Amino acid sequence: MQTDRHQSICKLIDKSLAGDVSSQEEKSLRQHLLACAACKQYWDTSNRAIAGLKGFAFETDPNLPGKIFAALTLRAAQLETQQLSHRQLAWSYVAALVLTLAGSFAAMQLGDRFASAFSASQQQVQLGLIAIWIVPSVCFCLLLPTLPLMSKRRLHAKGLPL
Amino acid sequence: MTLAATESEPERIARGLRHRDVALLQTLVQQYQYRLVRYFIFLLGTRDPVDDLVQETWLRVLERGRSYDGESRFEPWLFAVARNLAIDHTRKHRLVSLDSDDNDEREAVSFSPVSGADSPFEQAARSEDAQHLAQSLQLLQPVYREALVLRFQEELSLQEISQVVGASVSTVSSRIYRGLAALRQQMDGGAHAN
Numbered sequence: 527m528q529t530d531r532h533q534s535i536c537k538l539i540d541k542s543l544a545g546d547v548s549s550q551e552e553k554s555l556r557q558h559l560l561a562c563a564a565c566k567q568y569w570d571t572s573n574r575a576i577a578g579l580k581g582f583a584f585e586t587d588p589n590l591p592g593k594i595f596a597a598l599t600l601r602a603a604q605l606e607t608q609q610l611s612h613r614q615l616a617w618s619y620v621a622a623l624v625l626t627l628a629g630s631f632a633a634m635q636l637g638d639r640f641a642s643a644f645s646a647s648q649q650q651v652q653l654g655l656i657a658i659w660i661v662p663s664v665c666f667c668l669l670l671p672t673l674p675l676m677s678k679r680r681l682h683a684k685g686l687p688l
Numbered sequence: 689m690t691l692a693a694t695e696s697e698p699e700r701i702a703r704g705l706r707h708r709d710v711a712l713l714q715t716l717v718q719q720y721q722y723r724l725v726r727y728f729i730f731l732l733g734t735r736d737p738v739d740d741l742v743q744e745t746w747l748r749v750l751e752r753g754r755s756y757d758g759e760s761r762f763e764p765w766l767f768a769v770a771r772n773l774a775i776d777h778t779r780k781h782r783l784v785s786l787d788s789d790d791n792d793e794r795e796a797v798s799f800s801p802v803s804g805a806d807s808p809f810e811q812a813a814r815s816e817d818a819q820h821l822a823q824s825l826q827l828l829q830p831v832y833r834e835a836l837v838l839r840f841q842e843e844l845s846l847q848e849i850s851q852v853v854g855a856s857v858s859t860v861s862s863r864i865y866r867g868l869a870a871l872r873q874q875m876d877g878g879a880h881a882n
């Protein structure tokens with residue numbers, strides 16, 4: 527019976543050290559430790575072991591922070607460039623879309639007005655708009671997916687790792 | 689009153705990480721250098737890859753710092769980042785698994801014959817008790833060493849350790865008990881073992 531009590535106190539000591547006891551449990555533990563040499567020894571040995579963990583001093587490389595700062599600065603620059611190119615890409619898509627829509631609208635709706643202004647047939651104006659407006663913007667849309675690749679090549683040319 | 693004056697330390701760090709503030713990172717690198725080195729040594733039981741892993745940790749913090757919300761302390765988040773990198777390292781180099789379940793925990797605290805080579809613990813032991821513990825630590829399974837360093841050196845709560853290691857609080861408690869049992873065994877030669 528007494529052994530069971532000691533064992534439960536040893537478990538309570540472990541829980542206490544792990545930071546997992548209520549204030550009531552902590553109080554009853556302290557009371558038992560005042561009166562029980564065996565459990566007190568368990569408590570002392572545990573605390574000595576924990577204190578022993580603080581007796582290690584690992585050596586650190588004094589040059590390590592400098593190396594890390596350099597790596598962080600380089601990586602931050604890379605991330606900034608990537609972020610910028612993503613932003614540029616997004617705006618380019620928007621611009622291409624707007625150009626295509628505006629060109630199509632002009633070709634469809636304003637063809638006759640342009641035709642009279644330039645003394646040309648409506649068909650000629652539509653062909654002109656397709657050639658100088660819609661085809662370039664469609665080509666631009668098609669070329670956009672290659673921009674990230676070009677940006678990577680530029681980074682590589684600057685000597686920054688990809 | 690300015691924003692900087694009212695915000696807590698974790699909020700200040702979270703704000704800096706959101707803006708990828710390299711100056712803040714440099715302060716954190718200095719502040720946590722020793723603690724990260726110690727954590728990796730306890731986790732891996734070796735010194736060799738530690739400096740590279742510390743550097744990788746800060747690069748990861750720079751890249752993914754936006755996922756730190758500043759609502760809880762910075763340390764558990766930082767150690768969780770470090771731990772993931774250590775797991776990647778052990779997988780890559782086929783070392784002892786750090787993400788194993790606890791089925792073989794009983795076996796993990798038993799000691800095998802002591803190796804002759806100086807372990808990082810033996811090299812770093814500065815007190816007589818630390819010298820006693822060095823051998824046990826080298827032979828202890830990484831998950832127990834990790835629980836010990838996070839609880840007794842980093843002084844994290846059980847909940848915070850559970851957040852770092854991605855295990856339940858009861859698993860973390862059990863790892864601490866077993867780790868302590870191994871150390872006690874070494875301190876008193878098994879006189880009062882469980």
Ligand SMILES: [Zn+2]
Pocket residue numbers: 531532535558562563564565566
């Ligand atoms: Zn007792």
